[in-house]
Amino acid sequence: MLLSRYCIPMDQYHRAVLAAEEKFFGDCDTGNVPVVLVFTKCDALLLQGIAVLTPEENMLPQEKRVAKGQHNANMLLKENPAWERVQRMRYPPKMCVELKGMWTYILDWLKLI
Secondary structure, X not given: OOOEEEEEEOOOOOOOOOHHHHHHHHHOOOOOOOEEEEEEOOOHXXXXXXXXXXXXXXXXXXXXXXXXXXXXXXXXXXXXXXXXXXXXXXXXXXXXXXXXXXXXXHHHHHHHO
16 A cells, blocks of 8 residues: 655654645645654653653652653643644645654664674
């Protein structure tokens, strides 16, 4: 199956939609070729999710803090202004994909060295 992908890094999730993204999703008709929006660097959202924990949540054991931080990160991704705005454009993507856990592959690779 032929498809096109458009990647948006999430290490700066709060950034505005760029002019290139507006032009692509507003003006470029890909015809029968579906476009998949790929959110990359989603692991960076975990730090943002942990940063907004309440003082009480920061007193929780590490596993629970990380779980709450991941929940917050998932909410940041779902409420992403770039995704919401791109969805309202003339040629929105057919779906989106989130890339998470990429660092685990690096760790596995480092074990081989």
